[in-house]
Amino acid sequence: MFSLESLTTLVQDWLNKTFPPAIALLFEFVIVGVLAIALFAALGLVLVIMERKVAAWIQIRLGPNRVGPKGMFQSAADTVKLIMKEGLTPDGADKFLFNLAPFIVMMVAMLVLAPIGFAKGFHIWDINIGVLYVSAISSVSVIGILMAGWSSNNKYSLLGAMRSGAQMVSYELSVGLSVLSIIVLTGSLNINDIVLSQQNGWWLFKAHIPAIISFVIFIIAVTAETNRAPFDLSEAESELTAGFHTEYSGMKFALFFLAEYINIFIVCAIGATLFLGGWMPFHIGNWESFNHVMDYIPTFLWFFGKTFFLIFLIMWFRWTFPRLRVDQLLNLEWKYLLPISMVNLIMMTLVAIKGWHF
Amino acid sequence: MVEEIGKTAEGDLIINVGPQHPATHGVLHLVITLNGETIKKVEPHLGYIHRSIEKMCESLTYRQFIYCTSRMDYLSAHINNHACALTVEKGLGIEIPERAQVIRVLMDELTRIASHELWWGAMAMDLGAFTPFFHAFRERESINDIMEETCGARLTMNYMVPGGVMMDLHPNFQNRVKTFLKLYKQKIHEYDELVTGNIIFQNRMKGVGYLSKEAAISYGVTGPAARGSGVSCDIRKLYPYEIYNQLDFQEILETEGDSFARYMVRLREMNESIKIIEQLIDNIPEGDFQAKTKAVLKLPKGEFYQRVETARGELGVYIVSEGGTTPYRIKFRSPGFSNLSCLDHITRGGKIGDLIASMGTLDLVIPDIDR
Numbered sequence: 001m002f003s004l005e006s007l008t009t010l011v012q013d014w015l016n017k018t019f020p021p022a023i024a025l026l027f028e029f030v031i032v033g034v035l036a037i038a039l040f041a042a043l044g045l046v047l048v049i050m051e052r053k054v055a056a057w058i059q060i061r062l063g064p065n066r067v068g069p070k071g072m073f074q075s076a077a078d079t080v081k082l083i084m085k086e087g088l089t090p091d092g093a094d095k096f097l098f099n100l101a102p103f104i105v106m107m108v109a110m111l112v113l114a115p116i117g118f119a120k121g122f123h124i125w126d127i128n129i130g131v132l133y134v135s136a137i138s139s140v141s142v143i144g145i146l147m148a149g150w151s152s153n154n155k156y157s158l159l160g161a162m163r164s165g166a167q168m169v170s171y172e173l174s175v176g177l178s179v180l181s182i183i184v185l186t187g188s189l190n191i192n193d194i195v196l197s198q199q200n201g202w203w204l205f206k207a208h209i210p211a212i213i214s215f216v217i218f219i220i221a222v223t224a225e226t227n228r229a230p231f232d233l234s235e236a237e238s239e240l241t242a243g244f245h246t247e248y249s250g251m252k253f254a255l256f257f258l259a260e261y262i263n264i265f266i267v268c269a270i271g272a273t274l275f276l277g278g279w280m281p282f283h284i285g286n287w288e289s290f291n292h293v294m295d296y297i298p299t300f301l302w303f304f305g306k307t308f309f310l311i312f313l314i315m316w317f318r319w320t321f322p323r324l325r326v327d328q329l330l331n332l333e334w335k336y337l338l339p340i341s342m343v344n345l346i347m348m349t350l351v352a353i354k355g356w357h358f
Numbered sequence: 359m360v361e362e363i364g365k366t367a368e369g370d371l372i373i374n375v376g377p378q379h380p381a382t383h384g385v386l387h388l389v390i391t392l393n394g395e396t397i398k399k400v401e402p403h404l405g406y407i408h409r410s411i412e413k414m415c416e417s418l419t420y421r422q423f424i425y426c427t428s429r430m431d432y433l434s435a436h437i438n439n440h441a442c443a444l445t446v447e448k449g450l451g452i453e454i455p456e457r458a459q460v461i462r463v464l465m466d467e468l469t470r471i472a473s474h475e476l477w478w479g480a481m482a483m484d485l486g487a488f489t490p491f492f493h494a495f496r497e498r499e500s501i502n503d504i505m506e507e508t509c510g511a512r513l514t515m516n517y518m519v520p521g522g523v524m525m526d527l528h529p530n531f532q533n534r535v536k537t538f539l540k541l542y543k544q545k546i547h548e549y550d551e552l553v554t555g556n557i558i559f560q561n562r563m564k565g566v567g568y569l570s571k572e573a574a575i576s577y578g579v580t581g582p583a584a585r586g587s588g589v590s591c592d593i594r595k596l597y598p599y600e601i602y603n604q605l606d607f608q609e610i611l612e613t614e615g616d617s618f619a620r621y622m623v624r625l626r627e628m629n630e631s632i633k634i635i636e637q638l639i640d641n642i643p644e645g646d647f648q649a650k651t652k653a654v655l656k657l658p659k660g661e662f663y664q665r666v667e668t669a670r671g672e673l674g675v676y677i678v679s680e681g682g683t684t685p686y687r688i689k690f691r692s693p694g695f696s697n698l699s700c701l702d703h704i705t706r707g708g709k710i711g712d713l714i715a716s717m718g719t720l721d722l723v724i725p726d727i728d729r
Contacts, residue, residue, distance in 0.1 A: 059492040155373050159395070159710070229486055230558055238381040238484045239710050320552070322559045323486025325711035326395055 004300060005121030032124055036113060040262060047261040048075040050308075051315055058319040085250035090153060093247065097151035102248065102255035104144035109262040111137050115191050116269050119279050119300035123191070130191035131183060134270060135176055138225075141263070142168040145227075145234065148256070149244040160243025163326055164234030167224055170333040171231075174221035175267075177341040178214035181348040182207075182274045185357060195278035200285050202277040207357040210348040215275045217341050222267035223314055224329070226260060230321035233329060268310035272303065276310075279303040370398060377406045381484050381714045384724030388701075388713075395709045400702040408728040415688040420446045420520060420655040423685065428514040430692065431726035433473040436465045437668040439518040444599060445664040445675040446520040449657035455646040458522030459600045464638050465509075465517060466666075467631040468535070471542075472501040473669035474628045481621070481718035482553050485562055490553050497545060500538045507534065520655060522648030535639050542632060549625065563618035567704040567716030570615055577703065578696035581671025582627060583720050586620035588613040593667035607634050620719040656683055670694055670721055694726035 011031070015024040049064070049072060056063025064071035089095055115130035117123040127133055142165055149161020183189060185207055186197045197203075203211050224231035235243035245256045272278060279299035283291045324332065351357050371392040377385040385406035391399040411430060415423035424442045428435035440462055447454060479494030502512040507528040509517040517524050528534075553559050569579065574587040584591050592609040594602040610626045612619035657679035665674040671693025678687040697720045705713045 055488070059489050060496060061492060155371060159371075159373075163395075232486065236486065236711075238486060239714050241380060319489050321487060322482060322553070322556060322562060323711070324558055325562055325709055327709060328558075328561055 004119040008122055036110060036124070039113075040110065040258070043265050044258045044261055045075045045079070047265065047311065048078070048257075050311070051261075051318075054312065054315045055319050058316070079254070082251055082254040087250035087252045088247070090247050092153035094151035094153070097147050098247075099252070101144050101148035101151060102252045102259075104147065105141050105259040106255045106262075108137060108141040108144065109259045109266065112266050113262075116266070117191050117195055117273065117278055118303055119298070122279075122300065126190070126192055129189045131179055131189045131194070131270070131274075134266070135172070135179065138263070138266070139168070139172055141259070145244050148248070152244070152247040154247050156240045156242070156246045157244050160234045160236065160240045160246070163236075164227060164244060166326075167227070167231065167233060167329060170330060171221045171224040171337075174217055174333060174337045174341050175225055177338070177345050178218040178221065179270070179274060181210060181214040181341070181345050184345070184348050184352045191273055191278070195273060195280050198277040198280045198283075200283055202275065202280070202282070204275040207348065207351055210344050210351055211275065213344045214341065214348065215271075217337055217344070218271055218275070219310070219313065221333075221337060222271065223317055224333070226263045226267055226314075228260075228264065228314055229318040230323050231329060232318075232323060233326055236323060238323075264311055264314060265307065268307045268314065269303070271310050272306035276306045277302075278306075375713075381717065382724070383480060383722065386698075386722065386724045386727070390710075390713065392710070397705050397708055397710065397713055400705050400713065402698055402701060404728055406728065407725050409725075411729045412688050412690060416685055419683050420657060420685070423688065424519065425516045427690070428516055429725060430690065430729055431668060431670060431673070431694065431723050432514055433476060433723055434469050434668040434670065435513065435515045436462075436469040436517060437666055438673065439516060440466060441664055441666040441668075441673050441675045443518045443520050444666065445662050445677050446655065446657065448664055449660070449662045449677065449679060450520065450651070450655060452521055452649050452651060454522055454600075454649055456601075456643045457645040458647050458649070460638055460642050461523050461527060461647060462518060463600050463602065463605075464535075464635060464642075465505075465515075465523075467634045468501050468504060470631045470669045471628050472498050472505075474624050474631075475501075477624060477669075477718075477721045478549065478553075481715075481721075482559075484714045484718040485559065487553065487556075487559075490549070493545070493548060493552065497538075497542055500534075500541060504531065504534045504538065507531065519648070521651040522646070524648075526647045527642070532639055532642070535635065539632060539636065539639075546629075554621075554625065560618065562711065562715050563616065563621055563719070564614075565616050565618075566708060566712045567617040567620075567719065568615050569700055569704050573700065573703055574615070577700040579671070579700050580696060581667070581669070581693050581721075582610075582623040583620050583671065583697050583700075585610055586612045586623045586719075587615035591672065593665050593672055597665060599664070599666060605634050605637055607631075617715050617719040624721070654683055656681065657685070665691070668693055670723065670726065671697060690729060692726045692729060694722050694724070698722055698727055 012028070015027050019027065052074070053063045064074035067073040067077045089098055112134050114125040115123060115127050115133055145164045146161045149157040149164070182194070182203055185203060186194045188194060204215055227234045240246070245253055248256060279302050281294035281297060281299065281302050283294060373390050373392060375388040375390055376382040377387040382388065387403040387406060389401040389403060390397055411426045415426055418426065424439050427438040427442050430438050475494040475498040479491035482490035505515055506512045508531055509515040569587045571587045571589055574584045574589050580591050588611055590596070590609060590611060595609045607630045610623045610630060612623050657677065659681040660679055662677045662679065663674060665672050672691065673693055674691030676689040676691065677685045680686040701717060701720065704716050708716070
């Protein structure tokens with residue numbers, strides 16, 4: 001069976017045989033870096049075209065259809081345009097912070113990628129606190145957004161950044177609590193362990209109603225945390241023109257744009273890992289033959305399939321719902337989602353202690 | 359904080375919304391004073407698209423000046439032309455053939471639906487939902503096709519002339535309209551499913567931008583915006599022109615006075631317009647489409663006033679004639695201008711999002727305000 005695990009071990013063994021360990025490690029760094037950047041570029045292109053096609057499909061129109069077959073190269077053309085554009089820095093802006101902000105947002109998005117398991121035995125960093133690492137690092141991106149909003153010296157940007165700050169800090173709590181409710185079941189923060197614990201069924205189906213509740217809360221909260229509609233208050237086109245990145249142009253804008261899509265990918269990957277079994281094929285208890293058939297589908301296809309399904313869900317939200325108002329947004333979190341997820345966590349703990357899950 | 363609202367103080371955030379801004383739908387300039395997200399004051403600045411249409415009309419003949427008015431409220435071009443034509447006819451004392459009257463009413467109501475469709479899409483877009491815009495345009499397109507066929511233009515139609523309409527209906531007109539009616543009835547439920555019933559939408563609209571009945575009257579608000587506050591002000595009912603008094607339709611009134619009431623008035627008004635079209639489409643009388651008029655029109659000395667109900671409210675046309683071929687003075691009482699005046703009143707104390715939502719339900723067309 002085709003597996004990426006053999007590939008990685010092959011490369012690692014060869015490097016370790018040929019070079020001294022220090023040099024081999026260096027080569028591994030380079031390979032991983034190149035792969036991560038390549039994945040980023042590919043994801044950016046794919047997700048942008050996907051969003052536009054999904055939007056077009058929902059809005060009864062065709063979407064981009066001129067560049068390449070069925071418009072598939074549209075986002076490549078857009079990238080070329082954005083690279084060619086001048087990256088303006090406004091006069092009154094704090095130049096250092098203004099130019100730093102997009103890179104912070106981008107770097108955070110890149111760092112979060114490290115512990116995610118893309119396929120069986122195929123991850124950059126098998127760290128034992130994987131989930132904790134992800135939630136810790138992803139909260140740094142709010143600094144980049146606040147920095148962008150403040151340093152632009154623009155009132156719209158400032159308002160957008162303040163909204164974004166309030167929003168991301170509050171919704172992180174719900175994300176954390178719903179992630180925690182799965183951790184309670186697995187007893188491990190290691191992403192690999194979490195995936196392996198779903199060998200005989202995904203947590204979404206195994207752990208009764210609390211898991212479904214926390215999945216729904218997770219999806220709502222990550223939509224808010226990535227500043228996507230209906231929670232895109234920090235951009236809020238009709239209110240704040242473009243929110244925190246009003247003053248950005250060219251590639252600096254593109255970095256924010258790309259980081260948004262990478263963040264969506266990452267939160268969906270986390271969601272897929274926690275609730276839908278990551279790269280684990282669809283298994284049902286002890287139906288041996290069924291499970292065996294499912295195993296024939298390569299694990300990376302399972303991972304990307306689940307992730308893109310969740311991404312599609314989030315895109316679907318964006319093109320269906322109107323935007324919330326800022327006070328309603330915070331009410332939703334503090335008055336509804338947070339108490340519900342707290343109670344849900346207790347219920348989940350009960351399920352875990354009593355062993356009620358399958 | 360509540361007592362501070364309405365007063366500005368040192369340290370308030372003052373933001374220019376517009377003249378180029380996605381939510382003002384044109385070149386409206388609002389200077390808003392904010393305390394955090396709370397709006398303390400909204401000050402509209404006008405004049406960015408002032409083309410002095412009223413002054414231009416003074417140097418144009420009674421046939422020519424009507425074409426300028428299509429560019430005022432470009433979403434109800436027919437109704438603007440209609441108002442002007444009616445005023446000139448009043449001055450001349452012409453009797454309009456019945457066929458022309460029916461055609462005019464049909465066109466008015468089609469325009470009203472098209473205008474409300476665009477408003478519905480644009481307002482949903484103001485609230486951050488992009489998809490309704492395309493759904494609204496799907497139906498609006500077929501109205502535009504009807505207009506294109508009969509009037510030769512899709513947006514700034516110049517179809518109504520003193521004495522009737524410019525040319526006869528296209529032979530395809532009735533079929534097209536019937537196809538549109540069928541399409542509309544198939545699709546209208548999507549409007550409620552996609553937007554009206556949405557919990558986020560209702561939370562954004564209900565209790566927001568409250569305009570009391572008294573305030574609506576004192577600000578001179580007309581049209582659906584006033585009818586959402588329970589003010590009966592439908593000119594088609596109160597001062598019927600053409601054949602409106604023979605038609606069976608309702609004046610839509612809601613009493614809540616909030617943004618949602620104004621929204622519902624427009625949605626229900628579209629159904630009333632459909633009802634009017636259905637009554638007329640099979641009963642277009644035969645005959646002339648234009649009364650015989652002189653080549654050069656001269657209004658007798660005096661003052662003439664006529665009001666009609668556009669998609670946005672009451673449009674009044676006031677002509678002062680010295681007896682020549684051109685008007686001495688023309689004044690348009692445009693609905694948008696009066697409706698805009700209540701914006702500060704209804705948005706004070708709300709959030710920025712409320713301002714956008716309330717502005718959306720007032721349905722402002724900026725060239726109508728500036729003229």
